[in-house]
Structures are given as structure tokens and as C-alpha cells.
Amino acid sequence: MADSGLIIVDKPADWTSHDVVARMRRLAGTRRVGHAGTLDPMATGVLVVGVEKATRLLGHLALTEKVYTATMRLGVSTNTDDAEGEVTATASAAGVAPAEVHKGVAALTGEIMQIPPQVSAIKVDGRRAYKRARAGEEVELAARPVTVYGFEVLDIRVHDDVVDVDAVVTCSSGTYIRALARDLGAGLGVGGHLTRLRRTRVGPYDLSMARTLDELAEECVVLPIGEAVAAAFPRRDVTAEQATLVRHGGRLPAAGLGAGPIGVFGPDGELLALVEEQGRTARPLAVFAS
DSSP, X not given: OOOSEEEEEEXXXXXXXXXXXXXXXXXXXXXXXXEESOXXXXXXXXXXXXXXXXXXXXXXXXXXXXXXXXXXXXXXXXXXXXXXXXXXXXOOOTTOOHHHHHHHHHHTSEEEEEOOOSSSSOEETTEEHHHHHHTTOOOOOXXXXXXXXXXXXXXXXXXXXXXXXXXXXXXXXXXXHHHHHHHHHXXXXXXXXXXXXXXXXXXXXXXXXXXXXXXXXXXXXXXXXXXXXXXXXXXXXXXXXXXXXXXXXOOEEXXXXXXXXXXXXXXXXXXXXXXXXXXXXXXXXXXXXX
């Protein structure tokens, strides 16, 4: 059986996140593999893959802060809001001044309401939006609250009628970077789409920890589940008596560590569970100890 833990993959372009999971099942020698936070095929960078018991961490890790480097092209709109889609409109962006770009970026920073791309995995009446869109349906998606903690412009490059904006975006879970590109272009009156995307961090896991699929084929490096939890969440060490309680799914008194998730570790350093504090008690979200 493969060790339980996380594998931090540097996803290549033109692979789906599901493709990466399928490859990792072969490399790790187990069917019990999943990923936290989908990357579109054109995107590269940090994809957090869970193996064995660590698959139960993935839903909690998917909610953490993410960082991306991106290139957004102003002057061209597509039906997917990225370079993989069909061009739906063009408008010269030659007259867009750098100051206007910075003003547009500032308007998309902070707590914003964002309409997801029509071609996305969000379900509408039980069907994925991208399936409806590809069937020719007009998909009405509701705006959702997201937080863009940072939107830093690194470079602005003018090429005839289009303008390329390189940026670093730090954001909450559920933020679509291609929707930011779309909305930046729309706000400037010229349209826009995403031409490059690389995720550099998911929570505490960044590119320095990531391995390419070729590297993982040579050595499948697994971050042990205890280390993975200690890096991502607050840590609580408990007594032997409390450890027995946790192993059986019991509740602990709250320790004032916040809502959670919180990693609970036994006296020997073994990861026992993830818990969340509610009032005076800490209830288990997932128990990992046998």
C-alpha cells in the first residue's frame, strides 16, 4: 500500500487535472488518489494530489489561499475567457494607457462579485456549465463573492492592437483568473482573455516543493500526511487519554485555536484527526488514526 500523504505536482500544460491523477495512480501504485483545486488544461503549476488517507484532506485544502502568475491579453474576447476558446470580439487596445490598466486592476482587488466563465465546471440545474455551453445553450451563471487579496501588475506590453498584462494574483478559493482577465478587458471597453496561467502556491505548498511528472516517475516523493497537516493547519497536541477519545470519533474540549480545521496529534506525534471548534467543543471532521 502507498504511504498516505500529499504529492505536490508541477502540472504540465495540455494535461487535465484528471490526467495527472490517472498518472499518479500508476506511479503511486494505488487507486485512492485525488486532487485539490482543478487547474484548466492550459494552466501549469502547483496541483496538490492526495494519496490514500490524505484524499480526505483535499476538500479542506481546496479552500485555502492560492497564488498565480498570469498573462492577460486586452483587445480580444473569447467564449471561454482564455486562449483555448473561440474569438468572439476584437477591439483595438492600442489607446489603453498603463494608468487605466492599473485603475482597472484596483477595481478588481478586494472582495468582489465575480460571474464565473460560461465554460466552467459549475453545475446549473444538475449539469456542468461547460456541457451546456458546448451544447449551444446560453448559460446564466450567478455572480459569486470572491476575494482578490493581491493583483500586482508586473509588466504591460503593447503589440499593435493588443496589450498583454503580466500579473501576480493572490486570491480565495473559487476565484477564476480568466474571469479577472475578461472583466479587466470589459472594464476598459476592449475585452480581454487569459493567455497564460501558472499556479505558484496552494496554501503552504508552493513550486519549491513541486515535482514534474518525469521527476515523480523517477522518485515518487510523498509528503507524509502528518507533515502535510502541520504545514496547512493549526496543530493541537493531546494527551494519551484524549487521543483514545479522538480515535473513537469523540469530541474534545475547544482549545481556542479558531474554527478550524485543526490538526490533532497524539503524544507520539501521530496525526489523529482534523477537528473544528464549535462553541466549547472540537468535533472531528476526519479521523485518520486506525
